[in-house]
Amino acid sequence: MATAAFEPRIVAFFCNWCTYTASDLAGTARMTYEPNAPVVRVMCSGRIDPQFVMKALHEGADGVLIGGCHPGDCHYQEGNYKALRRFRLLKRVLGQLGVENERVRLEWISASEGDRVQHVINEMTGQLRALGPFNGARS
Amino acid sequence: MTQRITIDPITRLEGHGKIEIFLDDRGEVASAYIQIPELRGFERFCLGRPAEEMPRITERICGVCPSAHHIASARTLDSLYHVDPPPAAHKVRELFYNLFMFEDHTLHFYFLGGPDFIVGPGAPAAERNVVGVIGKVGLEIGGKVIEARKIARAFMAEMAGKVVHPVFGLPGGVSKPLKAEMVDRLKAAAPGLVDFAQFSLKAFADIVLKNQVYVDTILADHYAHRTHYMGTVDANGRVTFYRGRLRVIDPSGTRVVEFDPSDYLTYIGEHVEPWSYIKFPFLKRPGWKGFVDGPQSGVFRVAPLARLNVADGMATPRAQEHYEQMVQTLGGKPVHSTLATHWARLIEALQATEAVQVLANDPEILDPNVRRLPDRAPTEGIGAVEAPRGTLIHHYATDPNGLLTMVNLIVATVHNAAPIQMSIEKAAKGVIHGGQVDDGLLNQVEMAFRAYDPCFGCATHTLPGEMPLTAVVRRSDGSVVTTLSRGGA
Amino acid sequence: MAQKPKVAFYWCASCGGCEEAVVDLEERILKVVDAVDIVLWPVAMDFKRKDIEAMEDGSIAVAFINGGVRMSEQEEWVHLLRRKAQLVVAFGACAHLGGIPGLANLSDRQQVFQTVYSDVPSLDNQAGTVPAVQSRVNGYDLHLPEFWDDVKALNQVIDVDYYLPGCAPPPDLIWKAIEAILAGTLPPKGAVLSPNKACCDDCPRKDTKPDRIELTAIKRPATHLADPETCFLAQGFICMGPATRQGCGMPCIEGNMPCRGCSGPLDDVFDQGAKFLSAFASILAPKTEAEIDALLDQIPDPVGTFYRFSLPVSLLHRRKPGVRV
Ligand code: SF4
Ligand code: SF4
Ligand code: SF4
Numbered sequence: 001m002a003t004a005a006f007e008p009r010i011v012a013f014f015c016n017w018c019t020y021t022a023s024d025l026a027g028t029a030r031m032t033y034e035p036n037a038p039v040v041r042v043m044c045s046g047r048i049d050p051q052f053v054m055k056a057l058h059e060g061a062d063g064v065l066i067g068g069c070h071p072g073d074c075h076y077q078e079g080n081y082k083a084l085r086r087f088r089l090l091k092r093v094l095g096q097l098g099v100e101n102e103r104v105r106l107e108w109i110s111a112s113e114g115d116r117v118q119h120v121i122n123e124m125t126g127q128l129r130a131l132g133p134f135n136g137a138r139s
Numbered sequence: 140m141t142q143r144i145t146i147d148p149i150t151r152l153e154g155h156g157k158i159e160i161f162l163d164d165r166g167e168v169a170s171a172y173i174q175i176p177e178l179r180g181f182e183r184f185c186l187g188r189p190a191e192e193m194p195r196i197t198e199r200i201c202g203v204c205p206s207a208h209h210i211a212s213a214r215t216l217d218s219l220y221h222v223d224p225p226p227a228a229h230k231v232r233e234l235f236y237n238l239f240m241f242e243d244h245t246l247h248f249y250f251l252g253g254p255d256f257i258v259g260p261g262a263p264a265a266e267r268n269v270v271g272v273i274g275k276v277g278l279e280i281g282g283k284v285i286e287a288r289k290i291a292r293a294f295m296a297e298m299a300g301k302v303v304h305p306v307f308g309l310p311g312g313v314s315k316p317l318k319a320e321m322v323d324r325l326k327a328a329a330p331g332l333v334d335f336a337q338f339s340l341k342a343f344a345d346i347v348l349k350n351q352v353y354v355d356t357i358l359a360d361h362y363a364h365r366t367h368y369m370g371t372v373d374a375n376g377r378v379t380f381y382r383g384r385l386r387v388i389d390p391s392g393t394r395v396v397e398f399d400p401s402d403y404l405t406y407i408g409e410h411v412e413p414w415s416y417i418k419f420p421f422l423k424r425p426g427w428k429g430f431v432d433g434p435q436s437g438v439f440r441v442a443p444l445a446r447l448n449v450a451d452g453m454a455t456p457r458a459q460e461h462y463e464q465m466v467q468t469l470g471g472k473p474v475h476s477t478l479a480t481h482w483a484r485l486i487e488a489l490q491a492t493e494a495v496q497v498l499a500n501d502p503e504i505l506d507p508n509v510r511r512l513p514d515r516a517p518t519e520g521i522g523a524v525e526a527p528r529g530t531l532i533h534h535y536a537t538d539p540n541g542l543l544t545m546v547n548l549i550v551a552t553v554h555n556a557a558p559i560q561m562s563i564e565k566a567a568k569g570v571i572h573g574g575q576v577d578d579g580l581l582n583q584v585e586m587a588f589r590a591y592d593p594c595f596g597c598a599t600h601t602l603p604g605e606m607p608l609t610a611v612v613r614r615s616d617g618s619v620v621t622t623l624s625r626g627g628a
Numbered sequence: 629m630a631q632k633p634k635v636a637f638y639w640c641a642s643c644g645g646c647e648e649a650v651v652d653l654e655e656r657i658l659k660v661v662d663a664v665d666i667v668l669w670p671v672a673m674d675f676k677r678k679d680i681e682a683m684e685d686g687s688i689a690v691a692f693i694n695g696g697v698r699m700s701e702q703e704e705w706v707h708l709l710r711r712k713a714q715l716v717v718a719f720g721a722c723a724h725l726g727g728i729p730g731l732a733n734l735s736d737r738q739q740v741f742q743t744v745y746s747d748v749p750s751l752d753n754q755a756g757t758v759p760a761v762q763s764r765v766n767g768y769d770l771h772l773p774e775f776w777d778d779v780k781a782l783n784q785v786i787d788v789d790y791y792l793p794g795c796a797p798p799p800d801l802i803w804k805a806i807e808a809i810l811a812g813t814l815p816p817k818g819a820v821l822s823p824n825k826a827c828c829d830d831c832p833r834k835d836t837k838p839d840r841i842e843l844t845a846i847k848r849p850a851t852h853l854a855d856p857e858t859c860f861l862a863q864g865f866i867c868m869g870p871a872t873r874q875g876c877g878m879p880c881i882e883g884n885m886p887c888r889g890c891s892g893p894l895d896d897v898f899d900q901g902a903k904f905l906s907a908f909a910s911i912l913a914p915k916t917e918a919e920i921d922a923l924l925d926q927i928p929d930p931v932g933t934f935y936r937f938s939l940p941v942s943l944l945h946r947r948k949p950g951v952r953v
């Protein structure tokens with residue numbers, strides 16, 4: 001199967017108050033972006049358990065994108081700081097397990113930054129297309 | 140057409156093994172191989188781990204002698220981190236280690252290799268285990284064996300957190316000091332352990348030495364190899380377990396070399412065969428010449444018999460008496476008969492209990508200062524102890540942050556791998572003739588490796604007295620002498 | 629009297645410590661020996677493989693299997709025992725989670741053989757000999773089981789009825805399981821036979837564990853002394869207590885050393901390492917990426933610590949094949 005035909009599947013966890021709203025904004029403003037990243041809405045990025053990220057990769061995802069409010073803007077004050085600490089530690093574990101850096105990504109995207117959602121999803125999809133399928137755990 | 144006989148799995152040892160025996164067309168043994176069919180790869184998967192975790196990782200190499208790996212690893216960390224533990228830490232480790240040596244040796248005599256002797260090599264398979272042992276030595280004695288093991292292991296767990304698998308070893312000492320209350324209990328129990336160790340030697344004398352069939356078996360040529368020997372000696376050249384210098388003698392007993400474990404690479408090499416996952420250590424001088432004994436071959440042996448052969452004697456008085464008696468009975472040193480290892484093991488167990496008594500009564504054992512923190516970056520370290528089954532060497536190298544970049548483990552049984560291979564072939568040739576093979580004969584082949592109590596020597600079940608039990612006592616020819624039974628059975 | 633139920637003990641990629649734990653039942657093992665007929669226990673008794681193969685399928689009541697599955701022969705044995713036994717119990721961390729040997733899933737066979745048979749300094753192996761499944765020596769054919777690339781926990785190879793956690797399982801826990809088996813009072817199939825609560829609730833130091841911990845430094849046992857009374861996490865040592873089942877009696881904490889998680893995760897957890905990761909991240913103080921990273925640099929080996937016993941059963945199971953470190 002030529003990698004060109006490969007379409008990466010990305011799971012996007014977006015926090016309700018900021019990034020999810022931004023993706024809605026991008027949608028209404030007809031900002032087209034790659035369809036490879038279906039969005040899972042969570043109340044806050046601090047809600048995302050590292051097990052969700054690993055389970056997504058285990059179940060067949062080729063990448064995971066986490067979106068949250070900029071530091072200081074979190075609707076629950078501490079949520080995104082928690083997410084950042086978990087994410088930085090998770091990246092070290094994933095690195096030791098051979099998961100390439102581009103596959104799991106955290107972005108701060110406020111409610112008004114629809115263009116940022118578009119850019120990040122397009123960029124990440126392109127990178128994973130080049131990288132190829134993950135299927136690490138299923139081998 | 141050569142006939143192939145397979146013993147699979149070999150039993151009453153810790154770990155996996157298989158013996159393949161090839162008969163020629165006259166039914167005589169042409170070749171025999173003991174194959175270790177498993178590998179886990181500690182030397183690989185320890186790379187990248189923090190060095191200080193190694194005492195709790197490498198002990199998972201062997202659940203029968205985890206304390207050996209735990210202490211060898213802790214000593215290697217002292218060397219790696221360039222830190223010398225306070226005197227009390229060394230004494231706590233040594234007290235713990237002697238309890239372990241006693242308990243492990245006792246386990247082997249009564250439940251692993253011992254059944255071949257106590258029940259008889261020709262006894263039916265179902266008898267050649269602790270049931271048979273208890274039948275032979277009696278239930279009351281069986282209870283004493285279990286009690287001694289229980290006491291020793293309980294003290295070990297109190298000192299080191301767990302007995303399968305200890306936790307207290309660290310670079311620069313141990314994680315916690317001993318409690319006075321526990322040391323008092325140990326001081327009270329120590330004489331009982333010494334008595335038990337002497338009792339075991341008496342049982343060995345009564346059951347084995349007084350029976351000419353067994354003595355002939357011990358001295359039978361097919362159970363003897365004239366090899367080099369290696370063991371650890373203390374400053375006075377006496378048998379020691381926790382730390383000392385490594386001494387090597389040649390088959391005639393002449394000392395070849397004595398060196399600090401940190402120089403092991405100058406003297407010890409490892410050979411690889413395609414038909415076994417185990418590696419075969421040998422002495423670089425005279426070098427690997429194959430599975431042959433004799434002064435020209437680099438094959439060397441470790442474990443109790445080797446230690447007693449290389450040393451000038453035992454380090455404690457009572458053990459020394461028995462040592463002299465053994466050497467005299469077996470006609471001088473070095474003793475080459477593999478099966479004499481059982482005797483040497485019991486003498487070492489006695490020394491261990493005497494050492495426990497001395498250390499438990501040493502006031503410094505209660506000194507709370509049991510850890511000196513390293514103050515230099517780790518680089519490279521080598522540590523060695525005498526495991527029950529022989530010399531055990533750990534060698535680590537790390538990056539400045541203490542993450543492991545090289546791990547070399549020369550495990551006790553590995554030292555004996557080549558000698559065991561030789562013993563198996565020689566024993567097979569000795570007992571199997573004219574294609575006549577039965578379970579008892581095959582067990583006599585397995586006996587060749589059990590004497591080494593290879594690192595794959597493990598535990599079997601224990602049988603104290605109060606339960607209904609039927610134990611059949613048989614003469615060595617298998618005929619029933621009497622059936623012992625207690626209530627209900 | 630009714631035929632005694634047949635019991636088998638077997639060991640795969642194990643260390644023998646689980647066997648020792650059975651012997652540590654001391655007097656209680658006699659009740660076992662009297663109540664059951666042990667038909668296989670390589671470490672202790674001289675029964676052979678052919679004896680088991682000759683038995684009828686399902687004629688063994690319970691097979692206690694310890695050790696992970698790493699060699700082809702071990703895989704054959706566990707399939708054989710699954711056929712012969714009504715109940716299979718995964719006994720100890722290696723069978724339950726993959727155990728410490730499961731850390732080899734950070735490498736593949738080629739890398740393991742390279743280190744073990746070529747790289748270590750004491751080797752004299754210019755010919756580059758390695759163990760082979762098939763080899764011919766002096767005209768004789770000798771076989772060895774194959775060394776798989778992966779270590780698998782027991783339930784990744786056969787259907788497992790119950791799990792007995794711990795490395796090694798504490799004798800009291802083994803005894804409770806045996807009593808339940810003999811009395812027929814086992815919980816539903818698939819249960820882990822230990823309390824489904826975290827170690828911290830059973831820890832002698834739990835009262836010294838504050839509700840809110842905000843670490844600004846992480847300590848290592850090599851270079852820091854631990855206070856023998858205070859919660860390890862509160863002191864800044866990594867302790868796997870929060871993400872590990874209780875039931876072991878906390879012997880490591882009694883030994884003044886932090887928990888390394890050998891009893892495995894609680895029931896609702898998919899991945900013990902990830903569970904601990906989020907618990908540990910939540911007690912770190914820094915807020916900026918740079919400060920967080922500086923603190924995380926003080927954790928020497930995340931995967932080797934968080935997955936010390938459970939890498940094979942983790943969601944990602946192993947280091948991604950083909951990706952060299
Ligand atoms: S669980 Fe622990 S004690 Fe049991 S076999 Fe595995 S390493 Fe050994
Ligand atoms: S974190 Fe460790 S030391 Fe603290 S309460 Fe939990 S198990 Fe005990
Ligand atoms: S304290 Fe932790 S590592 Fe120690 S035995 Fe209990 S679960 Fe295992």
Ligand code: FES
Pocket residue numbers: 015016017018019043044045046068069074075076077079080
């Ligand atoms: S609500 Fe957006 S990160 Fe917390």
